[in-house]
Amino acid sequence: MQSGSSFVFSSKSIHYNRISFFNIKMQRLHFLLIHSIFLFFLFASSVVTAQQRQSNISLGTSLRPTTNSSWPSISKLYAFGFYPRGNGYAVGIFLAGIPEKTVVWTANRDDPPLPSNTTLLLSTEGKLVLQSAQGQGTDIANQNFVSASSASMLDSGNFVLYNSSGGIIWQSFDYPTDTILPTQRLQAGNELFPSVSETDPSTGKFRLKMQRDGNLVQYPKNTDDTAPYAYYASGTDGQGDNVTLNLGVDGHLYLLNTSGVNIKNITKGYPTGGVLYLMRVDWDGIFRLYSHNLRPNGKWSVLWESSKNKCAPPGLCGVNSYCVLNDQKPDCKCLPGFASVNQSNQTSGCERDFIAESCSNGHGPVKFKIQPLENTLWEDVSYFDLSETTKEDCQQACLADCNCEAALFKSDDSTCRMQRLPLRFGRRDLGSGSKTFAFIKVGNASSDSNNVPGEEKKYLGTSLIITLSCVFGASTFVVLATCGIFIHRYQAWSYKRIPGNGNFRLCEDVAPISFTFAEIEKLTDGFKEEIGRGSSGIVYKGTMMRCNKFVAVKKLDKALAEGEREFLTEIKVIGRTHHKNLVCLLGYSFDGPNKVLVYEYMSNGSLANLLFTPEKQFNWIERIGIARDIARGILYLHDECQTQIIHCDIKPHNVLMDESGCTKIADFGLAKLLKPDQTNTFTSIRGTRGYVAPEWHQNLPITVKADVYSFGVVLLEIICCRRCMDQNFPDDQVVLEDWVYQCFDGGELRQLVGNEEIDLKQLERMVKVALWCIVDEPSLRPSMKKVLLMLEGTVDIPIPPSPTSFLTCI
Known part of the structure; x- marks a missing residue:
C-alpha cells in the first residue's frame, strides 16, 4: 500500500510539474513577444527620429558667420557652415567634436574670404546659396537644376541635399577637395588637390588622381598625366576602367575594381574603438593617413604617408629653386645668381639678381659665366640637345648661345640639354647613381660687385x-x-659674327643674324635654286659659307614685302620660338623693299611630298610619331611661348622633315600674335582652303581652336595617307572627313588603311581625336594639350559628334 500510494503521489507530482513547466514556458514566450514588439516600435521610432534629426535642415534655414554659424551632425562630431579663414570666413565641413577644428571640405575654395555679413541659405526655391549683403547669390552645390526639399549633415561627415522623395540629389562626398573620410570614395577620373598652405585652403601645387586605367598617381598641378611627372604611383594600371580609392572606418585604405575585388591594400586596418581616421593630401604634396583618438586630450597621429622624402614632390620650392633635405625637413635653395622672390615664403621661387642682356642687344653691360650645380634634377624642356658631348663642351655651348640660360648634363648619356628660364621642379638627387649637372648662366658684373668691400x-x-x-x-x-x-671687312664680318670652329650648332642658335640683300644674293648664288613656294613667298636653297651648311632662304612676295608690319611680325614670332618641332630662324634681311628670311634647311622636304607619294609613305608607327610631333609644336605655340601664337596655316606643306626624320612646323608668315590677356582676335581669312576652320567664314572670333581644326584635318590625312579632297575616289569618299565619319559610325575603320598592319584600337583613338578636332563649334574642340594627351593614350576619349559641315580643299 505504501508503495502503491507512493507511486500515485509521485505520478500526480509529475503531472503538476508538467503543467507548471508549460505555464512558465508560455509566460516566457508571451514576455519575449511583448518585448520584441516593444523593441520593434522603439527601433522604428528611433529610425524615424534619426531621419527627422538628420533631415532637420528645412527650406528657408540660414546661417551667419558670427551668430548661428553651422549645422551640426547628430553626434555633433561634424558640422557644415562657416569657419574662420584669413581676415574673413569660408564655408565647409569641419570636425566640431574635437579641440582642433579640422577642415575636411571647403566650398568654392579658390574664392576670396567671405565678409561677416554673408548669409548661407537653403532657400525656399531649394538652392544652397551664399548671399552677400547686396543680395547677390553664389551657388554652393551643383544640383543639376533639381530643387532640394531638405538637407542633412550626416555623422559620416557627408553633407547631403534631398529631393521631395528623400533621394539624394547632391552630396559633398562626390566632390572631395583634399580629404577622404571613412566610407568615402575617390571615383575613377577624379582628383584631390591639396591646399596652398595650412591656413589657406585654396588649390595648391599638387594633385592625386585616380586614373581611369586603375592607377592612383600623384603629379604636380598643370602637368600631363605622364610618367616623367609622376612622383607616386600605386602600380595598379591595367586593373580596370573604374577603380576607386576607398577608406574604411578602420583606416584601411585600398583600391577596388568594378567587381568589388580589392586589387591593392595601401594601408592595413587599425583598431576602431573611439578612433577617427581620415586621409588627406597635405600642402607639401604628400598624402597621409591620420588617426585621432576621440578621448579627451587626443591628438592627430600620422599612420602612413606616400613618401618619407619631403623633397619628392616636384615643384615644392617654386621656379628657379631646388629642394634639399636638412634633418629630413625640406629647404629651398635658389640657383646661383638668383634671389628669393619672397623672403617670408621660401616656396615662392627665385628670380635673377641681375638684369641680363637681350639676344637682340648682344653687347650689354653684363658678361656671363657658368656656375655648375651638381646632383640636382629638373624638368627637361630643352629647345636643343647636343649628344655625345662633354661637361666642358656643354658649358661652352651654353655660354656661346645667347638663348641658353641653363644647360642640363647627365654623365650616363653625355647629352647636353639647352634650357630657357624658368627652371621647374628642382630637387637634390644623391641616390640615382649617375652624375647630373645643371650649368647656370650668371652675370659676372653683379656677382663680382656684390663681393667687393x-x-x-x-x-x-x-x-x-x-x-x-x-x-x-x-x-x-x-x-x-x-x-x-x-x-x-664689313661684308665678311656678317659671316663671322658667330665665334667658333665652324660648329653649325652655335651658328644657328645665336639670335637671328641681320644680312644685307647683297649677302643674301651671294648666299643663294643669285636666287638660283628654287626649292619651294610658301604661302607668302618663294623659297631658295642657299649656303652659309662659314658653317658650310645649307639654308632655306624665303624671299617674300612683293605684296607682302610692301607691308613692313607683316615682315616684323614674322621676325618676332620665329625669332622667339625655340622648340625641336619648329623650324629655326637663322637670319633675315630688311633692305628696303627686299625682305628675306633665312631658315635652317630641311633636307627631306615637306610632309605633303612624303605623305602623298606612295613610294615614300611612312609606316603606321612613324605616322603616329609625326602626328604627336606636330601636336607638340602647336602646343608650344599656343601655351608655352611668351606671347601666344596662332599659326593660322597648319597643313602638310608647312610640316617639314630634316635629315634625321625630325618633324618641324614651318612658315609662320601668317601667324597672328596675341597679347597675354587676349584669347581671340578678329582678322581676315588666312590659311589654305580645306584646312581653314568654319569660324573664318562666319566672321567669328578666331582663337587657337582654329589651329586645332586644321590639325584635325591633317591628322585625318596622316591616318589615311591621302588628301582631304581627292576627285580620284568614289563620290562618297571624295571628301575625306565625310568618308572617315561614315566608316567610324558604321564600325568599318579598317577601310581607311586598307591592308596595312595596324593596331585597330590605336586607329580608333586617332580617328576619334581627329573627329573631335574638326567639329564646327570651336568651344567643343579640345585644346592642343588635351589633343596630345588623347594621342598618347593617357586620357579617355568620348564618342565624337558628327561634324556638321565640311569644307573642300584645293
Missing part, C-alpha cells in the same frame, strides 16, 4: 678712372687706324 670698391673706382684716362689717348689712335679695316 666698400674701401676696395672706392680704390677700384679711382684706379679705373686713372686707367681709362691713360688708355683713352692710345685707344684713339687705334680706333682711327682700325676704322678703315672694319669698313673694308
Whole structure:
C-alpha cells in the first residue's frame, strides 16, 4: 500500500510539474513577444527620429558667420557652415567634436574670404546659396537644376541635399577637395588637390588622381598625366576602367575594381574603438593617413604617408629653386645668381639678381659665366640637345648661345640639354647613381660687385678712372687706324659674327643674324635654286659659307614685302620660338623693299611630298610619331611661348622633315600674335582652303581652336595617307572627313588603311581625336594639350559628334 500510494503521489507530482513547466514556458514566450514588439516600435521610432534629426535642415534655414554659424551632425562630431579663414570666413565641413577644428571640405575654395555679413541659405526655391549683403547669390552645390526639399549633415561627415522623395540629389562626398573620410570614395577620373598652405585652403601645387586605367598617381598641378611627372604611383594600371580609392572606418585604405575585388591594400586596418581616421593630401604634396583618438586630450597621429622624402614632390620650392633635405625637413635653395622672390615664403621661387642682356642687344653691360650645380634634377624642356658631348663642351655651348640660360648634363648619356628660364621642379638627387649637372648662366658684373668691400670698391673706382684716362689717348689712335679695316671687312664680318670652329650648332642658335640683300644674293648664288613656294613667298636653297651648311632662304612676295608690319611680325614670332618641332630662324634681311628670311634647311622636304607619294609613305608607327610631333609644336605655340601664337596655316606643306626624320612646323608668315590677356582676335581669312576652320567664314572670333581644326584635318590625312579632297575616289569618299565619319559610325575603320598592319584600337583613338578636332563649334574642340594627351593614350576619349559641315580643299 505504501508503495502503491507512493507511486500515485509521485505520478500526480509529475503531472503538476508538467503543467507548471508549460505555464512558465508560455509566460516566457508571451514576455519575449511583448518585448520584441516593444523593441520593434522603439527601433522604428528611433529610425524615424534619426531621419527627422538628420533631415532637420528645412527650406528657408540660414546661417551667419558670427551668430548661428553651422549645422551640426547628430553626434555633433561634424558640422557644415562657416569657419574662420584669413581676415574673413569660408564655408565647409569641419570636425566640431574635437579641440582642433579640422577642415575636411571647403566650398568654392579658390574664392576670396567671405565678409561677416554673408548669409548661407537653403532657400525656399531649394538652392544652397551664399548671399552677400547686396543680395547677390553664389551657388554652393551643383544640383543639376533639381530643387532640394531638405538637407542633412550626416555623422559620416557627408553633407547631403534631398529631393521631395528623400533621394539624394547632391552630396559633398562626390566632390572631395583634399580629404577622404571613412566610407568615402575617390571615383575613377577624379582628383584631390591639396591646399596652398595650412591656413589657406585654396588649390595648391599638387594633385592625386585616380586614373581611369586603375592607377592612383600623384603629379604636380598643370602637368600631363605622364610618367616623367609622376612622383607616386600605386602600380595598379591595367586593373580596370573604374577603380576607386576607398577608406574604411578602420583606416584601411585600398583600391577596388568594378567587381568589388580589392586589387591593392595601401594601408592595413587599425583598431576602431573611439578612433577617427581620415586621409588627406597635405600642402607639401604628400598624402597621409591620420588617426585621432576621440578621448579627451587626443591628438592627430600620422599612420602612413606616400613618401618619407619631403623633397619628392616636384615643384615644392617654386621656379628657379631646388629642394634639399636638412634633418629630413625640406629647404629651398635658389640657383646661383638668383634671389628669393619672397623672403617670408621660401616656396615662392627665385628670380635673377641681375638684369641680363637681350639676344637682340648682344653687347650689354653684363658678361656671363657658368656656375655648375651638381646632383640636382629638373624638368627637361630643352629647345636643343647636343649628344655625345662633354661637361666642358656643354658649358661652352651654353655660354656661346645667347638663348641658353641653363644647360642640363647627365654623365650616363653625355647629352647636353639647352634650357630657357624658368627652371621647374628642382630637387637634390644623391641616390640615382649617375652624375647630373645643371650649368647656370650668371652675370659676372653683379656677382663680382656684390663681393667687393666698400674701401676696395672706392680704390677700384679711382684706379679705373686713372686707367681709362691713360688708355683713352692710345685707344684713339687705334680706333682711327682700325676704322678703315672694319669698313673694308664689313661684308665678311656678317659671316663671322658667330665665334667658333665652324660648329653649325652655335651658328644657328645665336639670335637671328641681320644680312644685307647683297649677302643674301651671294648666299643663294643669285636666287638660283628654287626649292619651294610658301604661302607668302618663294623659297631658295642657299649656303652659309662659314658653317658650310645649307639654308632655306624665303624671299617674300612683293605684296607682302610692301607691308613692313607683316615682315616684323614674322621676325618676332620665329625669332622667339625655340622648340625641336619648329623650324629655326637663322637670319633675315630688311633692305628696303627686299625682305628675306633665312631658315635652317630641311633636307627631306615637306610632309605633303612624303605623305602623298606612295613610294615614300611612312609606316603606321612613324605616322603616329609625326602626328604627336606636330601636336607638340602647336602646343608650344599656343601655351608655352611668351606671347601666344596662332599659326593660322597648319597643313602638310608647312610640316617639314630634316635629315634625321625630325618633324618641324614651318612658315609662320601668317601667324597672328596675341597679347597675354587676349584669347581671340578678329582678322581676315588666312590659311589654305580645306584646312581653314568654319569660324573664318562666319566672321567669328578666331582663337587657337582654329589651329586645332586644321590639325584635325591633317591628322585625318596622316591616318589615311591621302588628301582631304581627292576627285580620284568614289563620290562618297571624295571628301575625306565625310568618308572617315561614315566608316567610324558604321564600325568599318579598317577601310581607311586598307591592308596595312595596324593596331585597330590605336586607329580608333586617332580617328576619334581627329573627329573631335574638326567639329564646327570651336568651344567643343579640345585644346592642343588635351589633343596630345588623347594621342598618347593617357586620357579617355568620348564618342565624337558628327561634324556638321565640311569644307573642300584645293
